[in-house]
Amino acid sequence: MRPVAGARTYHLTHRTGWRDPLHSSGWEQVFYDAHPIAAVKLLAVFWAGLAAPGPIPPAARIDSLPDLEAAACAGAGGVDFDAVRRLIPGLRDLHAATRVAVGGGGEPPPAAAGPS
Numbered sequence: 222m223r224p225v226a227g228a229r230t231y232h233l234t235h236r237t238g239w240r241d242p243l244h245s246s247g248w249e250q251v252f253y254d255a256h257p258i259a260a261v262k263l264l265a266v267f268w269a270g271l272a273a274p275g276p277i278p279p280a281a282r283i284d285s286l287p288d289l290e291a292a293a294c295a296g297a298g299g300v301d302f303d304a305v306r307r308l309i310p311g312l313r314d315l316h317a318a319t320r321v322a323v324g325g326g327g328e329p330p331p332a333a334a335g336p337s
Contacts, residue, residue: 243268246312253315259302260293262315266302269309276308 253261270282281300
């Protein structure tokens with residue numbers, strides 16, 4: 222994750238008061254649908270690991286944004302981050318709404334087979 226020409230940034234704290242992204246997580250599926258990349262799925266692991274003791278095992282903690290980038294780009298190093306996400310109370314599984322083709326294009330998921 223790094224700035225690129227034409228990139229946009231989004232600020233998630235758009236209302237008065239505190240918003241805990243781990244408890245108010247409806248935004249996560251919408252954001253993942255638009256950006257089905259590992260870094261989005263790892264955001265919750267990063268945030269959950271900031272508060273000790275928390276549910277995240279030490280070997281799966283992501284302690285900084287550079288660590289988040291490394292985990293997203295280089296792989297998990299043997300950590301099943303989907304299993305780690307399931308340790309975070311109330312967090313939903315994320316499923317991409319589209320498949321992203323090489324080159325950045327997307328295509329709709331295959332239609333469900335049904336009676337003709």
